[in-house]
Amino acid sequence: MGMGCEHCEPQPKAKFRKGLWSPDEDQKLKNYVLNYGHGCWSSVPSKAGLQRNGKSCRLRWINYLRPGLKRGVFTVQEEDTIMSLHRLLGNKWSQIAIHLPGRTDNEIKNHWNSYLKKKITTVKEGFEPNKEVTPFPNSSPKILKTTPPPKQPNSQISNSESFETLDASMITDQSVPHIPNPHSLKENHINPLPKVLFSEWLSIDGRNIVDSVDRTILLGDSSNRTVLLGDSSTSNNSGAFEYGNLQGDGSSVAEFDAYGEFHSQFEYENQLLGDGFFDLSSQDEICSNFSMIHDVIY
DNA sequence: AAATCTGACAACCGCTGTGCC
DNA sequence: AGGCACAGCGGTTGTCAGATT
Structure with a gap:
């Protein structure tokens, strides 16, 4: 943020106009x-x-x-995205807006308060009061969990539920364009795995550095703690794990949701430690050098 | 037809975080 | 270290058009 601009000449005690803009x-x-x-x-x-x-x-x-604003009615996909993100992030409207290009935080907030909030309440009251709303309504619920699992022995996610399970066939909404299929990417000898950021770590500060070594996925946070999530060449999503003082083995689960976002969760000793997602709606973004898209580093 | 209500959206307000001096 | 100015954020209020009575 540029502070203390010397060229600024604030209006001295001016009677500023208020209200709607002409x-x-x-x-x-x-x-x-x-x-x-x-x-x-x-x-x-x-x-x-x-x-x-x-x-x-x-x-x-x-x-x-501002140029690029979408305006107009929210699509069903956008609404689902908002509800999913709100469940993960709460009233962090600016962070939610990052994932909805062309929408402003104010617009999203208004839509939530005037419509989506009631919609969720209605659904909860009208159908299954105790049922939580899935953050990825059109995607398979079989892998991803939204809350830390109860402590129980051998509850680690098996390797069969690995990155190998990532497949566009999971996506039920055929209207979504450019859903990448990691399998086909592999066959074409293109590094199929993007760098992964967990959204909750992104918010810690601006120094999140994600490191990628060959085809392994490394997550890094602001304290330079790193998590080895998996190795795409072996499809083994269990790996050496280091997070703060913790060291050991962890496992991860991941899949694409219906809107091209890649959702991943990381588990260590049956504790859910990471829960994140990012946008993979453009195949180009996966195969090329990762860039700043929607203010998120890939 | 007029008054009232309601919902959507625009804008404001207050607060916080940050950089500069 | 503390004050100041600014950007950014989220909650709240104001406005207005359409619906309802």
């Missing part, structure tokens, strides 16, 4: 930002000829004028 104001703000960038927001209103405060301009730009 088309003329929108045009002024849009023209200014597109031509000169926003820089320090507190200086934008005066430079753009607006009687607004910088905060209002910033919000208007982010939520309404």
